[in-house]
Amino acid sequence: MALLETGDLFASYGTGHVLNGISMTVEQGELVGIVGPNGHGKTTLLRAISGLMPSCTGAVRLGGKDVLGTAPQRIAQMGLVHVPQGDLVYKDMTILENLLVGGYANRSAQRSEAQLEKVFTLFPKLKERAGQTASSLSGGERRMLGIGRGLMMADCRLLMLDEPSLGLAPVVIDQIYDSIDGLREAGMTIVIVEENIARVAEHADRLHLMDGGHFVWSGLPGEMEENKQIIDTYLGA
């Protein structure tokens, strides 16, 4: 049984569908990359899976359980972590408080502490500045904090990252992808939305290319070369 399955998923923000019947499966332990031009539904797909899209039809199953229509916080408690795009940290709270919020579903303070150690190892900068408010961080540092907050959940079964490399220095992107590899080796299932197809192809088991709310190509990273034409058509690579 696939850990995540969507069937004929449609979603809209009111005018026209942004998702036009997405069917995908993500197996336990797999890393799936979703690429495609901006404005064609990648972020909306993650939002629909997390329960953040109010008008949504089709099916979303997490661990075999139908979760479409379930409140987002309930879905999160089932072990789905969604690290969104952008600047969504609590600016008036300290860095440490922001991180602890990410561990709200953890069963004990010890588990949160263990996760906190892992996050601080990945982003030493957050440890140095743990007591400062998030508003003192630069744009890129806030992205680190957002990713770190996502990694605070101890019982994460599915990690969804929306453009983890956006706004980060190249050396930090390397570190993030190294830690993604580490999480995978430990058995984590991961979905990544990424603009940089070459980067995600180095790590993903399978790729989906999205355009106009459809998957226009799906395949293995090794099959990219023979499908170069279709990929270049959509990405201008």
Added chain:
Amino acid sequence: MTEALNLLSVEKLTKAYGAMKAVNELDFTVRRGEVLGIGGPNGAGKTTLFDLLSGVTPATSGRITFDGHDITGLTAPQICHLGLSRTFQLNAVFNSMTVRDNLRTSAYFGRENRMLPGLRFDAAANASADEVMELTQLTSYAHATAGSLPVLQLKLLMIASAIVSHPKLVLLDEPVGGLNPGEIETCAAVFRQLRDFHGTTIVVIEHVMSFMTAFADRVMILHHGAKLHEGPADSLAENQDVVDVFLGVSGAAESRKGKMAGGQGDGAS
């Protein structure tokens, strides 16, 4: 009278937040017509530097000279009216206004002080808005509400808002982050036109190294608010400190690739 070679010069510029110096005694110059790239680790002070140059935040000490004027301590509108404008990392447009109205507003208020704004935009503002929409390929979006724009068009609108007042110097803060290669090329084409046909001087912060090395004439790397490296774009990967704190292994590889692409003329150069 000949114009000075340097359009911008910065001397001992410092911004302190308590004991932390976000920008620390920084000296650098920007020549007329050049493209200067600025890189550095997250939190190095890059955006703070733009805030100081554009008057969004006052400097703690030091001096900024722009086009012969000492602009240290001037307000953001005063600096904008002298011909220095900027973009922001995150969305900074008027979401509920159309693309054209955003640009007319920037053109009208960006060029001179309006003590008694008129009830309608003047002909010059309308003409500038139409001209810059063409340059940035936004003409077909003229009547779209800014808040409803796709990511690429939103980025182009932010760039258009900054250049519609015909600045001498434009500061671009991560203009191509989050865009795919085809979209980056669309933006790069706009920047090349600005540089080549409008003579605009450009300072750009960016983490996308393939873009940076292909487009910038010179690159300055900041670390802890100070200069870690300064030199031609292809010199980055040769400096081990830059590789260690900023580029990493794949960034160094990408910076070499970007240079090659630039040499072949199919990159962003």
